[in-house]
Amino acid sequence: MDLTTTYLGLELRNPLVASPSPLSRTVDGVRRLAGAGVGAVVLHSLFEEQVRRRAAQDGVLADAGADSFAEALSYFPSTTDDETGPRRYLSLLERAVAAVDVPVMASLNGATPGGWEGYARAMQDAGAAAIELNVYYLPGEPTVSGRDVEQRHLDALARVRAVVSVPVAVKIAPHFSSMGEMATRLDAAGADGLVLFNRWLQPDIDPETLRVTSGVGLSSPADGRLVRTWVALLRGRVRASLAATSGVETGDDVARHLLAGADVVMTTSALLRHGPSYAAVLLEDLSQWLRRKGLATVDDCRGLLSVPMTADASAFERAAYVTDLLDADLSRW
Secondary structure, eight states: OBOOEEETTEEESSSEEEOSSGGGSSHHHHHHHHHTTOSEEEOOOEEHHHHHHHHHHHHHHHHHTTTSOGGGGGOOOOOTGGGSSHHHHHHHHHHHHHHOSSOEEEEEEESSSSSSTHHHHHHHHTTOSOEEEEEOOOOOSTTOOHHHHHHHHHHHHHHHHTTOOSOEEEEEOSOSTTHHHHHHHHHHTTOSEEEEOOOOOOOEEETTTTEEEOOOOOOOGGGHHHHHHHHHHHTTTOSSEEEEESOOOSHHHHHHHHHHTOSEEEESHHHHHHOTTHHHHHHHHHHHHHHHTTOOBSTTTTTTTSOOTTSOHHHHHHHHHHHHHHTOOGGGO
């Protein structure tokens, strides 16, 4: 069974990609993921805040040593923060690339356009096959306009794109007034790939303890529906590669994303629930599904259920919505 695919112009042995997670915080973790068969690994994210904190610490140390000997100015003692900070990240990236035979991609997570994109070049120099730019920005101020939010994403992409030659994918949330237009603008601005979607942190409230509880949780198969909706709508309408992330638990979920038109399927939750070796289970299930359907390659199924290019996408979705509601079988609930 031929599972090979192309993502961001990179040749992958299969479409299953390990997305950023605690599993990729060590070389051993990356090695286990690659050994289980994934087509590529995206390292855990380096956050803008870590980069800024590191820069601020270096600045304080440099100012403190301004009257010292010149050779002492380049010496900055390691700090606890650096154990998980930028320097350690680049070291991990370099060692991970050398340890496995699948593409290792770096992940930059930020919310502002400037000041941290310089690390994108350092990631490239450390051997990253590509960079995933994760723009996580929730406009909490009600005076921030939708266009300002969109421009923030475009500016971040432009600054990273200007300093690297490796492919750049942009991971975004679906909460734009016109998701399709935003996707096409990112595509036109040079995004080599779109990763759909980021999930907002959704904390809850405990009425007994009167505390806000953590909103960090693993995805469920139902989370894949929104992803597939937009993958199916964008397939063929943007040049960029499409990565579907969220909602993967079984090989059938991988197949669903591919049928919608995804170039690759990313997962974190399934691998955290079941361990890195579960990647082999997902790939075997995908292979068996392809055999049952008489399909020889991943390309044979990709996009079979995407929205036709000749269709009015808005009318197509509206018709499906109306039909589903009018034909709904209430006994299912």
